[in-house]
Amino acid sequence: MNEELKLVITSSPHLRDEITVPWIMRQVVLALLPATIWGIYFFGVSSTLLTILLSVGSTMGFEALNCKIFKKPLSITDGSAVITGLLLGLSLPPSAPFWLPLVGGGAAIFLGKEMFGGLGQNIFNPALVGRAVLLVSWPKAMSTWWVSAPFGFSGFSGGGAASTFSGVEMVTTPTPLSIAQMYGYSSLHQADPRILWRLFVGQVPGSIGEISALLLLIGFVYLWWRGVVHWDIPLSYFVGLSCVAILGGQSALFHILSGGAIMGACFMATDYVTSPISSKGRYIFGLGAGAITGVIRLLGAYPEGVTFGILTMNALVPFLDYLLPPRFGVKNQMVKEEKI
Amino acid sequence: MRLNTFPGGIHSPTFKEFTATKPIKEFPFPSRVVLPLLQHTGAPLSPLVKKGDRVKRGQKIADVEAFISAPLHSPLAGKVAGIEDYFHPLLGRFPALTIENDGSGEEERKDPLCDIENKDPAFLREWIREGGMVGLGGAAFPTHVKVSPPPGKKIDTFILNGAECEPYLTCDYRVMIERSSAILIGLRVLVKACGAERVFIGIEENKIEAIEKFDKLVKDLPFPARVVPLLTKYPQGSEKQLIVAILGREVPPGGLPLDVGVVVNNVQTAWAVGRMAEEGLPLIERVITLSGECLKSPENLQVPLGTVLSDLVDFCGGWVETPKKVIMGGPMMGVAQTSLQVPVVKGTSGFVFLSNLYEKKEYPCIRCRRCIDACPMRLFPTMLGKFSEYQAFDEARDQRVLDCMECGACSYVCPSNISLTHLIRLAKAEVMRRSRKGGNQ
Incomplete structure (x- = not known):
């Protein structure tokens, strides 16, 4: 076996995963x-x-x-x-x-x-x-919601203007968040006791892709199952948002289900490039983004705060990246000693 | 079955089906062997013979005074044909002894070792060194150094490493099945030499036959011993990860298992030690795996050290496909070879011949964290890779680049196909160069 081979020389490893x-x-x-x-x-x-x-x-x-x-x-x-x-x-x-x-x-x-x-x-x-x-x-x-008539909210100002698009009767309607901001959450709940359920399945007007919490969560679970995303950021985002909502005397669940919170937490805050790579940093990132979202919703001029909540925390990512886990072997933990 | 493991790591295909069921074949004595004067981690050897000398099989032919070193013995009876530079599988070229087989088969054997448990540990360590024993898992670290606890340090646990996590390789598996009694004798020598009180045998759960075999055999040992089934995951056989998986202890940065009271040895090392105790033959042969889609007949072979690769390929029936890459060791940590003229050295666990090389487009890093999740040393490979690329070596040092053991998990998982391991390797070399100079030049 002395024939000349043309051999490829690279450094190890010589195998690659299929994921691209x-x-x-x-x-x-x-x-x-x-x-x-x-x-x-x-x-x-x-x-x-x-x-x-x-x-x-x-x-x-x-x-x-x-x-x-x-x-x-x-x-x-x-x-x-x-x-x-x-x-x-x-x-x-x-x-x-x-x-x-x-x-x-x-x-x-x-x-x-x-x-x-x-x-x-x-x-x-x-x-x-x-x-x-x-x-x-x-x-x-950005805050005018034309929807076909049966889905709108009646009885609140903001609803009422009517128009016709391509032969379909349309009305403008306020979103639940703007109603909650203007009239308080309790009035919204009075107007529609099943509001949380309707928000969950996606029967309340909002941005095109943000209305159904259920379907967004199904998508997220798929990504998690595929190993594409991790649940740490969405979870801490919801925790941050809930804390602020509860402090503000409002329903945490309502705030999670309404507006772009699910979309933001599951698909935007989890964006690889603009979220921290360190595990600790990711929890801080999610908590911060959720909390800022809540503060803007409760106190800000905009009814919705997902965009600016996440963007604010994006700016902190280069700092959060450096929160490394403890160095291997530095604290000599004797945790799960095996017995013969 | 409850399986132990470590955090991080990767699940790659194991490709062990090529050779897992093939019994070890003994390779016939070749007409010549080439023995580089550096086959271990440590100081290079000086030859004890000169050109034209006749040597016996088992005769010591090279040694050096240094503590971290292991002597070399002739695997053949024959004549020293020369001492000159030759292909080395890791170092490019290195001075090597060439011995031509004269067919006489003369041997020089040591006396068998009996009454192991009553021997003095210091005597056993010297005996192990004289046998030229090094770690046969791949790193080739001298075994007597591994079993020498520094003064004041107590070794409580001995771990026998039968994980064999590298894809393709099955030599350790076959040795565990076919050479188990010699392994147990070697184990007793090693345990006595380091003074450990108990033994764990770590075996990945895909080697169920070996687990069952040792489960039965360990009961007869004169010390407490147990088989620990491990999750099949790379790099489970890495010394530090194996200790984490079994004991939960972490070896400190730059330290050795001795620092946490542990000695780890490969099953094949134990076999070689046991063989010397029984038959008196030093480390002159080892079992290697020849595998990959290119070989007509992939095999597990017991080969004399110094056998040239092209002879082994002939033994395996040549090619079914022309290889594009020849790797010494497994595909994760092995080294790509430039020639089929390389000899088998003590650290050779096998050769893998590949023709279907991965084709993966390179993209910018998208910070997906896959390398971080895969890193068994809790490093941020993507960050270290960028530091390396921008030559920010001080930052790389501060972010623990020297903790990296180059297992390759980060490069394997990277969806952007960034050669992280390679970048980190470059940074490590530069950081070490600077620290040797003592400054930040």
């Missing part, structure tokens, strides 16, 4: 699909599908444009832009004007991601950056 970045991104998109489909069904195709498609299209388009401008290899195949676009689209109100997702997608990709150096480099969750830009620039457009 695009696979992970596909799992996230899959996990969001149930909530997406429910949103489209609930609000109607005409007032949702275009928003979602424009949002995904604009994030992908802007990322491709960015690659072209800065002469980088085309990076949309990694799938991260699709998720950014999907998350942004799902966080917009139904029947949003067409330019809203376009502007949001541009802000998400350029301001939120590429200005920091692209995938893996950004400090802030791109989808939330896009959403934040829209929230502060067009608060009216």
